[in-house]
Amino acid sequence: MPAIEVKPGIYWIGINDRTTDLFEGIWPITQAGVSYNSYLVMDQKKALIDLTREAQEGSFLDQIEDVLDPAELDYIVLNHMEPDHTGALGRIRRLAPQATILCTAKAKDMLDAFFGITDGVQVVGDGETISLGNKALQFFAVPFVHWPETMVTYEPCEKVLFACDAFGGYGALRGAIFDDQCADIDFYIQESLRYYVNIVARFSGPVLRAIDKLGGIDIEVIAPSHGLVWRHDPGRIVSLYQHWAQYATSPGDPGVTLIYGSMYGKTEEMMNAVAGGVAKTDIPMEIFDAARTHSSYILPSLWTKNGVLVGAPTYEVSLFPPMTQVLEMANHKRIKNRRAAYFGSYGWSGGAYKDCVKLTEPLEWEWVEALEVQGRPSREDLHRAEDLGERFANLITKG
């Protein structure tokens, strides 16, 4: 895609990555892709804000050259040191050795550690403004959104906030870069939630503090480094982030995340009965096969819903390993205070349920009941499973 003017003298340049399978080496983006957005601010002085991954640096340079010769750059602003935004730094530096790098004090340390760069770096303070002529760049530290060194940059003339990871989402840009041009905004909102829970959720406290801190600033455009540029309704993505961050301390909305796994179909039979019970109520439910669904897709449901039904067999005296992985990931993301119930089949000793309880102790999950069946569930067991599903759904509706 060519450079696109966001506001007079401010350009989006960005890379759509549709070939990386795993973002951060963990999270699948094969279907959705991701964009790395950067911005050029052109005035008497010229600044490039955030870069791209090393693998994409070739096309990135072409885009910069659509707007200016890199040798004319005065500043390179590094809001965040993660390599999805700094990978191209080595090459850009060689082409623009005159440009001063602007970053926080913590990022300066990291620049040395990651790139061996110590010269031509200017540390900017929280709230500091640097003039570009008519335009200016103002910097606000937003520690842990997403790393400790992270800041955002604000251009007060055109009222654009270059937010880096904050307010970003998965989803390569499909031609349109702006929220008002986008025909499938629901896709980006869904992928922003998945990105939020995968990448940012652990730092929900810092996200709320950053939103509070930036509250007094007049913002017309939110220009993040992943996903859509919000110029029509910038408040929408801010409210969504605020809403998602609040789940870190709330038990979630009434709803069921039903996660199951099954080797030979016995637990799966129970799962169908349990789901039938939940479906008798009008409580929303999402069902995931833990062995076949990456936790990236399960986490958003766990994050936003208050009830968890876990169906898993016993495997070597323990919980079926794909389920263990999901519950460990829930621990990583600190998905606390959920209500849960267990069902599953075992052959001789059992052991899956005790692992569920143990794994979720740090998360303070309340296990309200468990249905353990030896071998194949009988008709009576399946009735019990259905009743369990209905009872559980009614219980969590009450909050």
Ligand SMILES: Cc1cc2nc3c(=O)[nH]c(=O)nc-3n(C[C@H](O)[C@H](O)[C@H](O)COP(=O)(O)O)c2cc1C
């Ligand atoms: C590899 C493997 C390990 C197992 N380990 C145990 C075990 O340690 N204790 C136990 O009670 N059952 C164990 N079982 C039996 C299963 O829990 C039992 O067959 C159960 O019905 C499987 O449910 P599913 O059909 O939903 O996979 C094991 C089964 C397999 C295939």
Ligand SMILES: [Fe+2]
């Ligand atoms: Fe990041």
Ligand SMILES: [Fe+2]
């Ligand atoms: Fe990022």
